[in-house]
Amino acid sequence: MTGLSDVGERPPRDRAATRRRLLDAARRLFAEHGYDHVTVRMIAAAAGANVALINRYFGSKSALFAEVLAGEPTVRAVIDGDAAGLPRRLAEHVVRQIHTGAESPVLRALDRSVGSVELKPLLRERMENAMVRPLAARLTGPDARVRALLAASVLMGGGTLRRLLGLDDLRSADRELLTARLTAVFEACLTEAPSLR
């Protein structure tokens, strides 16, 4: 057992490459299982590297997680753009994730790692800066932050539930209908003046 498992030919003794492999393995594993259920030994094995190198190259497990987090794309691209099409874009984003299974690893890691005390400030800051604040910035009218929080809730909640129950049901649903429904949901979240009832 040399420690190689996933990886084929690789140039020996390449610091940068090894670091990258560790980072990639960490990203994948954190996304799938969450922070707590991934051990440094799992990461090392998946990267075909030695456990000690994680601490050598990243300092600690949580520092590695932080670097994974920092490297992940945000939903900024979806949020930016004309405010009118925002609900529709958010809906399409969710539907796309459902169908491709390419849900953002950072989101998947997020809701599986909320319990960790050491990670909470990190995750909090990330959610705030990458989702809530930019979303609120695009909204006019009162309660912009509340509405942004609502929309962010929907974005988060889908992940948790989908992973718990499986996404087969949602996948098999009519795609255009689902997008329309989600658009309505996000509109209800974000609209300036909901009709009181």
Next chain:
Amino acid sequence: MTGLSDVGERPPRDRAATRRRLLDAARRLFAEHGYDHVTVRMIAAAAGANVALINRYFGSKSALFAEVLAGEPTVRAVIDGDAAGLPRRLAEHVVRQIHTGAESPVLRALDRSVGSVELKPLLRERMENAMVRPLAARLTGPDARVRALLAASVLMGGGTLRRLLGLDDLRSADRELLTARLTAVFEACLTEAPSLR
């Protein structure tokens, strides 16, 4: 150090009472920190009981969690009732939780415990039986299950995000307006035929 911490006078050698204290402590701790971050020693300390009693009375940590789960009230009371008022009732339910802070421990435990492999079937079954299925049963028309899943997502997502970001923003929001907005959200989730756009 006698092991008492939280608990005042208690009748000595009372099996039923000790069991109940352990169950209560477990419910509170699981709800606050999630399954993984609660140790049996924490539970025992909070209950003013000995660690070994957990295994004696419940068999194992996960069996204790299962019993906590089984004892928790579900959202059935909110779901049951006339179908027309369902979105409004769900919205009021969420707003009530925000304002009282009395969010269901089971929900709080849920999204903090999704990562645990041993718990997944348990949680999955719970979500399915206590939320998705009864919700879908109240809906008419096609895609009932998809719509129920959507509503359940919103219910789940709020918890995760709220805990991550704090609920002060939502608390300070106008209560009636928030309810109206959430009603619209749930209507968008549950309505039979969303307008295509």
Next chain:
DNA sequence: AACGCTAGTATACGCTTGTTTACATGTCAA
């Protein structure tokens, strides 16, 4: 008063965790 049963205790077991240490090995300049 002595027994037996049971609630409760103290402690140890085996294992896993993140991290650190001591060492081996490959690479390159001198």
Next chain:
DNA sequence: TTGACATGTAAACAAGCGTATACTAGCGTT
């Protein structure tokens, strides 16, 4: 070729985990 340094390895570390075991102490029955 040799020495220095960077890279990777194996093993050990201390701490924490869930669980099991051997024990003590209280209570009711006889």
